[in-house]
Amino acid sequence: MVAALELYLDTHATRRIRVLWDALESEGVQSMKSLLEQRHRPHVSLAVAPRLDPERVAAALAGTVVAAPLRLEFQHAGQFVGRVLWLGPAPTTELLAHHARVHDLLTRAGIDLDEQYRPGRWVPHCTLSMRVPNTLMAAAVRRCLEVLPLTATVVAAAVADHAHNISHPLP
Numbered sequence: 733m734v735a736a737l738e739l740y741l742d743t744h745a746t747r748r749i750r751v752l753w754d755a756l757e758s759e760g761v762q763s764m765k766s767l768l769e770q771r772h773r774p775h776v777s778l779a780v781a782p783r784l785d786p787e788r789v790a791a792a793l794a795g796t797v798v799a800a801p802l803r804l805e806f807q808h809a810g811q812f813v814g815r816v817l818w819l820g821p822a823p824t825t826e827l828l829a830h831h832a833r834v835h836d837l838l839t840r841a842g843i844d845l846d847e848q849y850r851p852g853r854w855v856p857h858c859t860l861s862m863r864v865p866n867t868l869m870a871a872a873v874r875r876c877l878e879v880l881p882l883t884a885t886v887v888a889a890a891v892a893d894h895a896h897n898i899s900h901p902l903p
Contacts, residue, residue, distance in 0.1 A: 734846070735784035735893035737834065737902070738775035739799065741858075745806075745884030749774035749819070749858065752879050756861060761817075761872050763861050772894060776804065776821065776858050776886075778834050780846040786891040786900030792841030793834065798902040799889035800830055806884065809876035810857065815864045817872055818857035819882065827856060 741749070753763035764772040778798075804821035811817050821827065832851040839845065847853065864872050891900040 734780050734782060735891065735896075735898070736775075736777040736781075737779040737784065737789065737798070737838075738777050738890055738892050739802070739886045740773060740775050740888040740890070741804070741884040742887050745804075745882060746774045748879055748882055749860070752860065752875060755875050756817075756872055759868060759871055759875070760865070761861050761868050762863050764859055767862065767894075774858055775892075776856055777849070778831050778889075779838055779843075780849050781844055784843070784891050784893065786898060788841065788843060789838065789891045790900070790902060792837050792843060793902060796834065796837060796903075798834060799886055802827055802830060802886040804856075804884040804886065806858065806880060806882040809873050809880065810855075811864070811869065811873075812855075815862075815866065815869070816859060817861045817864045817869070817876065818859045819876060819880070820855065820857045821884070823856055831856070 753765040756763045757765060806819045806821045808820045810820050831854055835845065835851055889902040891902065892898060
């Protein structure tokens, strides 16, 4: 399993993504709703690692507002290798700069992060499903397009490791 530094979305956007999770489930696509005893909530991850020590991350980010009130404009649906389905916000200058700042602070503190989350490689996204059956991918993407565009505001952040029931809020 992995740990992540997650950015959480406002109530309206969270509700719309949860409705999308339900629609995917009703069509036979396991969504993030079903994983790990429903511990997941809609989010965009800034950093991922096999393990993250919440106290060490908090210390590295001291003085930084991780949950900066960023405005996210989800404009597209995408998929990663392995049948992972997601919604993607436009990669604005503000979002990319915030990601780079957080990543730099964590790296300077000696915290090892997944290569795919490094600035220049990171694809901002909100994961919807980790296991879309190939035969259902087209229908699942169509469902995603029904909710787009979707505007969201970042309202909170946490270090989360759902497999170990860890959720450590960050400012």
